Amino acid sequence: MLKTHSCGELRATHVGQKVTLAGWVNRRRDMGGVIFLDLRDRDGKTQVVIDAGRSQESFAIAEEIRSEYVIQVTGEVSRRPEGQENPNISTGEIELLAEKVTILNRSKTPPFHIAREDAVDESVRLKYRYLDLRRERMQRNIILRHRAIKFIRDFLDERGFVEIETPILFKSTPEGARDYLVPSRVHPGKFYALPQSPQQLKQLLMVAGFERYFQIARCFRDEDLRADRQPEFTQLDLEMSFVERDDILDLIEELMVGMVKAVSLVPLAHEKFPRLSYAEAVERFGTDRPDIRYGMELVNISDIVANSAFRVFTENVAAGRPVKAICAPGCGSYSRKQLSELEDIAREAGAKGLAWLAIHPETEEIRGPIVKFFNTEQLQAIVERMEAKPGDLILISSDEKRVVHEVLSTLRTEMARRLGYTDKKELAFCWIVDFPLFEEELEDGHLAPSHHMFTMPKREHIPLLDTDPHAVLSEQYDLVCNGFEVAGGSIRIHDRALQNKIMQLIGFSLEEAKEQFGHMLEAFEYGAPPHGGIAPGIDRLVALMAGEPNIREVMAFPKTAQATDLMADAPSEVSPKQLEELHIEVVLPQKGK
């Protein structure tokens, strides 16, 4: 080894020892007769002192040294002079008195500061990702990611799980997201697909009798990107046999609590994760992925306004359309302009308009364009129901149920952001359970699975498949944290007859099913055990635990929002020869259309 210690481990107890360190020059301070270098490696920083009076040769070398040079220093660990300690670094008690300094490699001046946490343009960071990764923030995040994955592996290993790799080259199915395709050279005109997740394979591993499987699995989806979505991402893919829903939930909850305690920079809000039904989540928060770090829940005031003079509300209530509201603390003094902004946000979310009531902080007088339609008792009843206080703002929406929920959920998030609730540094997990098995009908009149077609209906709802399939709830569950979906899974159908029925309901002919899932269906005829699983998104979880707003910050080599790699310049054109071998002809889109 070119070093005896790391740059983060020397302490007062090492004083007097002769050591060799190697790393990058974080910063150089040249005092004329003495040069200080902060030597940095993954582990930390150590101050190196090069004294002209101690070694002329080393001093001459040190004068040449610049930021990010890679050097090796041998010398004696020395206690810093009284009052010269640096409490900001772990090695601040000591310094290394250089006897021999070797330049292992020189460095060009980097395109941005490595030693500072300055904001740098995203495209520059991504082009020089290897330098960006050298910075403290990214080192911290990537190592945090490693620790999280290590924790997961150890945790599951201790509980009898087997990690099994599944193919990256697999089969395309038209369900779900757009596939990344890989042309086959050997089979002209045919394609592999990169897995959107190892869903089918993990179920087959249950048929194969492994009972407890997991994989840190790379997944690929050719869809547009978001702050929490990259075209390739990592899931903890997990499947268990002979389990019921709560077995999976309890296991994952224990895993999450343990992992957050072990590695997270952001603490848990609570150790027991609330379990909300899909219906309850939508009623209270307007969404199936609520941020429960704060309240501002949706409250139904339909009964109070049903007999008011405001026809929009009375007609809606009469037609079964709800009137619901949220109360934004301290926003009662919002200006006309601010309220108009909120109305724009509501409209964008699908509202036709936005009603509001503002309570004066001192006089408690209620103002708002719809006040005149209500009597004092009605207004008082609304204020009481909303638990609104002087100075608060009540935002009211009435429309079709799903519109109301969409609008108020959007406003709830917006107000939380404005009020600083979303800055709260804690992780608030909750489970969402009892999802509907089907989403609403597609244009062709058939049902669509809300999760995927292997999801088990709740046992007691199976008879409803024939009579009222919309009412059927499933054994699907999501784990949500701070408003992000961080895991999703279900208990699977292991019975061939039931699977056939589901496929019929979603309009899958037996021929189609055979072509796409033939191997699955056949496998289920050979003694498939009852089984279920879940797939937590590693990138999202690590980003949350690192306090990062974007999963790029926890991926070593992420892609841009346009799905490109600025460092390697991917995707790129390939040679005609390569295309020819793959039997591929490129037809570019017409420009200017």
Next chain:
RNA sequence: GGGGGCGUGGUGUAGUGGUUAACACGCCGGCCUGUCAAGCCGGAGAUCGCGGGUUCGAUCCCCGUCGCUCCCGCCA
């Protein structure tokens, strides 16, 4: 596919329809033996993303385009 934001020395920003585009950090040189965001002195470094238009004159206004980013659609 649609909408919003951003683009000015290496990095981060300021700025203006009109003289030499300003500041901080970084970089280069000099001074300095206890600094740690070292300090002091001096210096180099910008076709203001690119193309077109309006104008006597555009970094600034307009259109287009490219790049980065956030959101909607999309993501079983």
